[in-house]
Amino acid sequence: MPTYRRTLALSFFTRFWYQVIKQLKIPNCPPENLHNIDEIERAVSKSSQDFGAINREENSDLIGTTNPHLSGLNQTTGVAKYLDDIPKQQGEVYTGFVLSTKPHAIIKSINAAKALAVPGVVDFISSKDIDPKKNIFGLGHDDEVFASRVVRYNGQLIGLVLAESRSIARYAAGLVEIEYEPLKPIFTIREAIENNSFYDLNRELKRGDIDDSTFTNVDENSVVIEGEMEVGGQEHFYLETHGCLAIPKLEDNEYVIYSSTQNVSEVQKEAAHVLGIPANRVVCKIKRIGGGFGGKETRASYVALATVLAAKKVGRPVRCIVDRDVDMVITGARHPFYGKYKLKLSKDGKFQAYDVELINNAGYSLDLSWAVMEGALFRGVDNVYMFPNIRIRCKLAKTNVTSNTA
Amino acid sequence: MSFYSLLKINPTPSMHDIEEAFDGNLCRCTGYRPILDTFKSFSAEATSCGSNDSCGSGCGSGEKKLVDFTEFKPYDPTLDVPFPKDLIRDDFQPFIMSKNGITWLEPTSLSDLLKAKRLFPDARLIGGSSEVSIEMKFKAANYLTFFNALSVKDLEDIRVVDDKLEIGCSITLTDLISELKEMTASKSTLEHHKSLYQALLANLKYFASRQVRNFATLGGNIATGSPISDLNPIFMANDALLTILSENGGTRTVPIRKFYLGYRKIDLKPDEILLKVTMDLPKNEMEIVKAYKQAKRKEDDIAIVNGCFRVRLVKEASDYKIDCLDLSYGGLAPTTIYLPSINDKFRGAVWGNDQVLKSIYDELLALINFSYSVSSL
Numbered sequence: 001m002p003t004y005r006r007t008l009a010l011s012f013f014t015r016f017w018y019q020v021i022k023q024l025k026i027p028n029c030p031p032e033n034l035h036n037i038d039e040i041e042r043a044v045s046k047s048s049q050d051f052g053a054i055n056r057e058e059n060s061d062l063i064g065t066t067n068p069h070l071s072g073l074n075q076t077t078g079v080a081k082y083l084d085d086i087p088k089q090q091g092e093v094y095t096g097f098v099l100s101t102k103p104h105a106i107i108k109s110i111n112a113a114k115a116l117a118v119p120g121v122v123d124f125i126s127s128k129d130i131d132p133k134k135n136i137f138g139l140g141h142d143d144e145v146f147a148s149r150v151v152r153y154n155g156q157l158i159g160l161v162l163a164e165s166r167s168i169a170r171y172a173a174g175l176v177e178i179e180y181e182p183l184k185p186i187f188t189i190r191e192a193i194e195n196n197s198f199y200d201l202n203r204e205l206k207r208g209d210i211d212d213s214t215f216t217n218v219d220e221n222s223v224v225i226e227g228e229m230e231v232g233g234q235e236h237f238y239l240e241t242h243g244c245l246a247i248p249k250l251e252d253n254e255y256v257i258y259s260s261t262q263n264v265s266e267v268q269k270e271a272a273h274v275l276g277i278p279a280n281r282v283v284c285k286i287k288r289i290g291g292g293f294g295g296k297e298t299r300a301s302y303v304a305l306a307t308v309l310a311a312k313k314v315g316r317p318v319r320c321i322v323d324r325d326v327d328m329v330i331t332g333a334r335h336p337f338y339g340k341y342k343l344k345l346s347k348d349g350k351f352q353a354y355d356v357e358l359i360n361n362a363g364y365s366l367d368l369s370w371a372v373m374e375g376a377l378f379r380g381v382d383n384v385y386m387f388p389n390i391r392i393r394c395k396l397a398k399t400n401v402t403s404n405t406a
Numbered sequence: 407m408s409f410y411s412l413l414k415i416n417p418t419p420s421m422h423d424i425e426e427a428f429d430g431n432l433c434r435c436t437g438y439r440p441i442l443d444t445f446k447s448f449s450a451e452a453t454s455c456g457s458n459d460s461c462g463s464g465c466g467s468g469e470k471k472l473v474d475f476t477e478f479k480p481y482d483p484t485l486d487v488p489f490p491k492d493l494i495r496d497d498f499q500p501f502i503m504s505k506n507g508i509t510w511l512e513p514t515s516l517s518d519l520l521k522a523k524r525l526f527p528d529a530r531l532i533g534g535s536s537e538v539s540i541e542m543k544f545k546a547a548n549y550l551t552f553f554n555a556l557s558v559k560d561l562e563d564i565r566v567v568d569d570k571l572e573i574g575c576s577i578t579l580t581d582l583i584s585e586l587k588e589m590t591a592s593k594s595t596l597e598h599h600k601s602l603y604q605a606l607l608a609n610l611k612y613f614a615s616r617q618v619r620n621f622a623t624l625g626g627n628i629a630t631g632s633p634i635s636d637l638n639p640i641f642m643a644n645d646a647l648l649t650i651l652s653e654n655g656g657t658r659t660v661p662i663r664k665f666y667l668g669y670r671k672i673d674l675k676p677d678e679i680l681l682k683v684t685m686d687l688p689k690n691e692m693e694i695v696k697a698y699k700q701a702k703r704k705e706d707d708i709a710i711v712n713g714c715f716r717v718r719l720v721k722e723a724s725d726y727k728i729d730c731l732d733l734s735y736g737g738l739a740p741t742t743i744y745l746p747s748i749n750d751k752f753r754g755a756v757w758g759n760d761q762v763l764k765s766i767y768d769e770l771l772a773l774i775n776f777s778y779s780v781s782s783l
Contacts, residue, residue: 008711012698016715026758044421
């Protein structure tokens with residue numbers, strides 16, 4: 001970034017230099033230096049969409065026709081209801097997040113006394129309130145709803161303050177004191193390689209005749225291209241952030257959960273597990289979500305489980321809507337990838353052998369990182385091409401960042 | 407909501423107005439095309455498909471479309487929900503409102519504001535609260551007393567006095583833009599003055615988003631002291647003077663080049679307010695001002711680096727010699743920076759000479775040689 005900033009500083013001045021020459025018609029400047037020095041403004045956009053290819057009246061088949069989105073009219077007229085549009089429930093309390101401020105550390109103590117003293121604060125929930133066996137969730141059974149002994153990324157959920165209003169909850173959450181004993185964190189894929197920090201899921205996919213010597217025995221009829229590349233992660237940026245409303249039905253120990261999730265059955269199943277009740281006592285509902293893009297495929301559970309555990313503890317409906325800044329910190333994004341490749345081609349351009357090593361940054365827990373790697377393995381690397389000899393090896397980096405997801 | 411307000415202000419928007427009104431709206435699902443197409447049906451410039459000219463894809467040729475705008479009921483302004491009369495005020499009365507320990511003051515005259523500022527030195531002066539709200543929400547600032555800066559109408563003037571441009575500090579950025587556009591278009595405006603107006607407009611165009619510009623004030627931007635303020639480089643390059651007022655201290659002026667003491671630290675006492683910014687207008691057509699900004703995207707984004715440069719040239723024989731050269735940058739240091747040594751070293755150098763350009767590069771590289779990453783906030 002510093003280099004880029006300096007480059008910008010110089011290029012601004014370069015533009016100024018030539019713009020002044022152009023404006024004052026100062027002679028003897030090569031005309032090519034005066035091209036493209038003015039601000040490039042985006043023109044008003046133009047667009048059209050042609051729905052005329054298929055005559056909808058003659059063609060009863062849906063294929064090839066364009067139909068309005070089923071709830072498009074409701075969404076554009078504001079009729080559509082999202083999670084936080086659900087009216088406040090009788091006795092509802094709101095959540096304030098107590099999050100780890102260290103990427104990797106032992107939790108020495110949690111003191112919520114100051115938060116609990118704030119008028120309007122109802123309760124505080126952390127791992128101490130939960131049977132350790134019930135505090136576990138996630139595809140790798142390696143995620144904790146509330147961090148118990150060690151925090152493994154900056155932003156990990158340690159507890160929730162429950163209060164009568166959003167502002168009280170947020171304010172009081174800031175008063176919870178956590179003592180840490182810092183441990184060494186690993187952030188990037190390169191750091192994971194240096195420290196050999198991987199999940200135990202190293203896989204190899206192979207076809208044909210290929211090993212390291214394939215690329216060293218190169219005769220005059222073939223060439224080898226090799227290199228490495230990195231792809232950064234990406235925030236899903238669903239416009240509706242994660243959220244949950246959990247309502248305990250005290251009569252038969254039942255719960256109704258509204259979760260902004262792409263995966264209601266998983267939220268139901270995991271909620272039943274953490275609550276220690278059969279799944280048929282948990283009803284999980286969602287009418288629609290305001291975008292998910294994979295970001296709410298499994299990570300919605302994180303928010304929903306914490307909320308429903310809080311509802312169990314206080315016996316009141318609990319609403320948890322994650323603010324954008326918190327959402328970006330606590331929930332996973334799309335994976336950063338690192339890849340090394342060697343490609344052997346014949347002189348006439350035909351593939352002979354292809355060797356790829358892939359590593360993704362899975363973060364502190366497994367979640368969907370293996371599924372994402374499988375996607376790269378089965379669909380990403382060879383794409384539509386036929387490689388007679390191919391070897392793909394992959395690893396998942398275990399790091400102290402948020403658990404990256406679909 | 408953005409479009410509703412646009413139609414309220416301008417019932418016959420151009421396509422450009424429509425796109426500009428949306429520069430703070432993000433879409434993550436569908437894409438901007440269908441959204442914009444819908445609103446373009448309100449523009450007289452648009453044809454039925456939302457395109458303003460023939461695009462060769464069969465548009466307007468009678469082929470079937472998903473939506474035919476002619477099927478829509480025409481817009482009927484009488485069906486609009488009227489703006490509540492009680493909220494329209496033309497006589498501003500000062501008042502104080504207090505609840506749960508939070509106090510809101512609306513002084514409507516400058517003298518009341520100064521008195522209030524003396525009595526409540528910790529109070530925050532709010533225009534659009536585009537900065538103070540961030541401090542409260544994300545930086546846990548616990549402010550309890552606020553003044554409405556927009557209620558004092560004396561602070562909103564923009565005028566040209568004795569070849570100087572004066573801008574009142576509580577003018578909103580949207581108002582500043584429309585005033586500057588009017589001044590640029592006016593026949594009575596001197597051609598060489600426009601250089602400064604256009605530099606201001608260049609960076610105001612991509613300053614935050616329309617929604618923020620509608621409320622954010624000029625004074626707020628100066629007082630916040632962001633190192634990537636899009637306006638401060640322009641004020642610095644043009645050696646702006648800040649007029650500062652307080653009830654006890656009266657009036658004082660500070661050159662903006664000396665106003666920033668450190669990262670978001672400014673030379674302003676708790677009982678003081680910023681009254682106006684004053685800048686010399688370019689003296690002749692040989693004095694040119696330009697401003698630049700680079701962000702990750704054009705609209706609704708904070709700058710990576712921005713800058714403003716002012717040069718005054720004098721013609722000697724066939725040479726255009728530098729009489730003064732003022733360079734200011736944001737995004738390169740904890741404050742907006744002004745580079746005086748450039749002016750000292752290159753006075754008399756010839757503009758257009760490649761050797762001079764190269765020496766300026768060398769000097770710039772020496773001056774902005776930081777070895778660590780600069781905070782972009």
